[in-house]
Amino acid sequence: MARVTGIGGLFFRAADPEGLAVWYATHLGIERVPTDYDTEPWTQDGGPTIFAPFPQDTGYFGDRAQQWMLNLRVDDLDGVVARLRAAGIEVRIEPEPYPNGRFARLTDPEGNPVELWQPL
Secondary structure (H helix, E strand, O other): OOOOOOOOOOOOOOOOHHHHHHHHHHHHOOOOOOOOOOOOOOOOOOOOOOOOOOOOOOOOOOOOOOOOOEEEEOOOHHHHHHHHHHOOOOOEEOOOOEOOEEEEEEEOOOOOEEEEEEEO
């Protein structure tokens, strides 16, 4: 059976798309969209991807006005958090690991929630 093989992109509105693209590239290493077809786009490492609709009244994303949350897999949670904090970005690490890994939370400059996940 034909099937979807992965997420090909994440598209969302931003008040300052250029500035937000630079922030994600600078602080999280997610390269900006190429401006030509000869340049390779950012490519993620293979691994699990969770696709999970939540109830409208969930508090999991933080601000209930937020309609989405970006979860990024990382290979070294402590290292990524240290780099973000050194840049003055507030990050909250979940104190206890879960059976599926460790997590941390931050928000991007436009208030969008970002969760970092280091799978076990």
